[in-house]
Amino acid sequence: MRVIRHLRSVDVDVLLRDDYVRTPTERQRVWMVNRAVDELVEALARADADAGTLVMGRERTPIEEGAWGTRAASVRDGTLEIAGQSVMQDWEAPLMERMTQRVCEGGGHVLELGFGLGLSAGMIDGACMRHTVVELNSEVAAAARRWSKTATTPTVILEGSWEDVMPQLGSFDGIFMDTFPVDDTEFERVVVRDATVAETFFAMAAGHLSDRGRLVYYTNEVDSLSRRHQRALLRSFSRFEVEVVRGLRPPDDCDYWWHDSMAVVTAYV
Numbered sequence: 093m094r095v096i097r098h099l100r101s102v103d104v105d106v107l108l109r110d111d112y113v114r115t116p117t118e119r120q121r122v123w124m125v126n127r128a129v130d131e132l133v134e135a136l137a138r139a140d141a142d143a144g145t146l147v148m149g150r151e152r153t154p155i156e157e158g159a160w161g162t163r164a165a166s167v168r169d170g171t172l173e174i175a176g177q178s179v180m181q182d183w184e185a186p187l188m189e190r191m192t193q194r195v196c197e198g199g200g201h202v203l204e205l206g207f208g209l210g211l212s213a214g215m216i217d218g219a220c221m222r223h224t225v226v227e228l229n230s231e232v233a234a235a236a237r238r239w240s241k242t243a244t245t246p247t248v249i250l251e252g253s254w255e256d257v258m259p260q261l262g263s264f265d266g267i268f269m270d271t272f273p274v275d276d277t278e279f280e281r282v283v284v285r286d287a288t289v290a291e292t293f294f295a296m297a298a299g300h301l302s303d304r305g306r307l308v309y310y311t312n313e314v315d316s317l318s319r320r321h322q323r324a325l326l327r328s329f330s331r332f333e334v335e336v337v338r339g340l341r342p343p344d345d346c347d348y349w350w351h352d353s354m355a356v357v358t359a360y361v
């Protein structure tokens with residue numbers, strides 16, 4: 093079976109052997125394969141339409157080798173830098189604002205993974221009953237501990253990786269996930285290969301949410317969710333909501349985001 097689509101400046105030509113997509117009838121096969129090809133065509137057309145709107149961006153440098161926990165962390169001009177990486181920049185404030193509103197809607201006890209510049213922490217503070225923060229980098233964790241002394245919500249800072257710390261924790265009404273790959277192997281897996289950076293966390297997150305609990309995470313999705321992202325969510329959660337924060341302004345030299353929007357997901361167990 094062959095499906096061909098001609099788009100502006102691109103041809104999509106899909107050739108399937110007979111043993112691929114073996115449905116009971118040929119009509120079903122044609123329907124399923126055409127749907128799949130149409131998804132690809134729509135995604136390409138969207139990429140073409142959006143291409144001119146991206147900021148120039150800067151090439152990402154490899155993550156410097158060494159234990160992330162003990163690396164020096166510095167903040168300059170609104171950028172948190174660790175191991176040669178722009179880990180967090182303050183242009184994300186409007187995104188953090190919407191994400192934290194969503195995670196705090198249920199009130200209760202909110203778990204936050206990754207303190208960064210503390211933007212989201214400052215927004216969660218005062219909007220829930222209890223706040224627990226897990227941060228892997230020692231210097232950032234020290235800044236988080238200093239910040240927590242002025243917090244209005246009872247706040248606990250736990251130093252370590254979420255992978256190590258989570259199994260010792262109970263359940264939460266909200267989980268906010270915004271970490272950063274600590275080496276290039278993790279970068280390849282969570283940013284390049286997976287449908288979304290939090291994908292490997294979904295199952296664990298669902299296991300630590302109360303009945304009314306919700307997960308909100310940095311999605312790395314521009315304006316909607318891919319099908320594989322949705323399927324990954326539905327393996328661990330019963331439902332989710334998607335909205336888009338627009339008007340983001342990553343600077344021209346941003347090395348991790350080039351678009352003026354990002355999708356926000358709220359997932360429920």
Ligand SMILES: C[S@@+](CC[C@H](N)C(=O)[O-])C[C@H]1O[C@@H](n2cnc3c(N)ncnc32)[C@H](O)[C@@H]1O
Nearest residue numbers: 206208209210211212228229253254270271272
């Ligand atoms: C993007 S920043 C968080 C930004 C934060 N939401 C804000 O508003 O400023 C990511 C943070 O996650 C931390 N981190 C990276 N990997 C981690 C892990 N496995 N467990 C806990 N924290 C981690 C980094 O050290 C960094 O402070």
